[in-house]
Amino acid sequence: MSSVPSWLDPNRPQPHLVTELPGPAAKSVLDRDRLVTSPSLPRAYAIAPRRGYGSVIEDVDGNLFLDFNAGIAVNSTGHCHPRIVAAVREQAENLLHYSASDFYLPVYGQMCEALAATAPMDGKVRVFLTNSGAEAVEGALKLSRYATGRPYVISFYGSFHGRTYGAMTLTGSKAKYHQGFGPLLPGVLHAPYAPASLDYIEDVLFEHQVEPTEVAAIFVEPIQGEGGYIVPPTGWIARLRDICDRHGILLVADEVQCGMGRTGRMWAIEHTGVQPDVLISAKGIASGLPLGAFLARAELMEKWGPGAHGSTYGGSPVPCAAGIATLTVIREEGLLANATDQGTFLMAGLRELQAEFPELLVDVRGVGLMIGVQFPTGEIAGRVQEAGFRRGLLVLEAGSNAVRMSPPLVLTREQARSGVRLFGEAVRAVATELAGRS
Incomplete structure (x- = not known):
């Protein structure tokens, strides 16, 4: 991809959070939304996207997120491919x-x-x-x-x-x-x-x-x-x-x-x-x-x-x-090969995380950039999803107790590496919470 938009400064870390989540502008969006939209919509977490490029989403407050759900596996070529x-x-x-x-x-x-x-x-x-x-x-x-x-x-x-x-x-x-x-x-x-x-x-x-x-x-x-x-x-x-x-x-x-x-x-x-x-x-x-x-x-x-x-x-x-x-x-643009390569990298990193937390990560499975991580309960999967969001990583629950990763097919190795790191931080935070409750 070329023609990177000016708002996505390559020297700025991705993800990059500049406000609490949700930020003030996002809170305003949420408040207006709740007045008029159908309550049947199953919102996952409080993100209000403004624009995107590749595997990065910017919200209305200027926070940058690494998008590992791609609009529920929709943005195959990334956001706003030129x-x-x-x-x-x-x-x-x-x-x-x-x-x-x-x-x-x-x-x-x-x-x-x-x-x-x-x-x-x-x-x-x-x-x-x-x-x-x-x-x-x-x-x-x-x-x-x-x-x-x-x-x-x-x-x-x-x-x-x-x-x-x-x-x-x-x-x-x-x-x-x-x-x-x-x-x-x-x-x-x-x-x-x-x-x-x-x-x-x-x-x-x-x-x-x-x-x-x-x-x-x-x-x-x-x-x-x-x-x-x-x-x-x-x-x-x-x-x-x-x-x-x-x-x-x-x-x-x-x-x-x-x-x-x-x-x-x-x-x-x-x-x-x-x-x-x-x-x-x-x-x-x-x-x-x-x-x-x-x-x-x-x-x-x-x-x-x-x-x-x-x-x-x-x-x-x-x-x-x-x-x-x-x-x-x-x-x-070789996106089939890239899906295989980046998926292999992600799976390897997630299995290392599974070895660290064998009782928490019940299973790591997938093919290419369609990866599921299974947890003991749906509550824990939901906590990991939310913890990822709080760190700027957008993943999404699937099934009764799994978290899915379905990033755009243009995902880079640097972004894949960041994704594994952030997911690991989310899992460790949840593990700490659970240990404190026991």
Whole structure:
């Protein structure tokens, strides 16, 4: 990256805190926000961002933070990458919106071509663009039932697929996501996720709840995101593929969080050697602009015709321009290799920390820049998250008792080193607190 903005003085430490947290300006933002916004928003900590560049966020008080959550794994090319900003500016100056659902929008087709070229499936692939990951999940769910003529789908405990009704029903990570919203979408069953055996699907679900000939698809995250950054053991996804093949079931890979280069491959499922029938993407696909997609083998997508699915804003010009630029930057600036290199460094540092606090760091797991650190309880994970924030490191809880690290793919070695140091300070502070309570 070049053209570092003037506000980000390279001689100033990163992170760099100049006020208490939250600072006075941030407190004002919080006070105004609480008067008008929905209380359903699950805010993690009291940061009020003003601007960002690369892996650094500045808040409204001038505090600099090292961003190890990237807007929940969204800012794949970092904050305000110059090539993304240029693509957005150029597109905005020419055409802000025209619906690709009813008309032929050139940049929509270009984005679909660029995305299809990355697909981890042999043969021809077709693409539908959406505004979000949840919308992409809904579209994939509709396509799966339409293309197979089957009514049932299977998802996994621990999964997160979104908050719209179909996506929320597929979600199995926390009961609170379903609380108060029943009845949910019919025809959705759940099974234990890895490392649990897949025998449950065949020995329990197929034996007692549904004939496999009535199952349209199995939705799976190749690496679970909100469920705690859980990586399946070698061969687990391949076994799932085998179950699908034997019963004519579609394998749908939800890569909203684990895709777009986060694991050092464009798609996390590429680590397994398995090809999905449908693949879902969003979050990092457009470096922060609202864009999602589901890709499918052409023979599946070609089973539905005009009017079967559409979207007024999905694949709007500006997000598409950002998406094309994002794919270009990931490819041309070596971000897949960087995700692998920096992820390896982070994992090594975190495992050293685990050796220092074996009873506190229950597990350190991940691939590339998708790393989860598990603690004994959710309370402790929350304390570590808050302690990181107080030191200028932005991490985020995941699952019932883990903290996730999903920094931008442009993370530098110096920033990775700072991240490990700050996380270690947060863990030591929490360990001291716990020792004082015992």
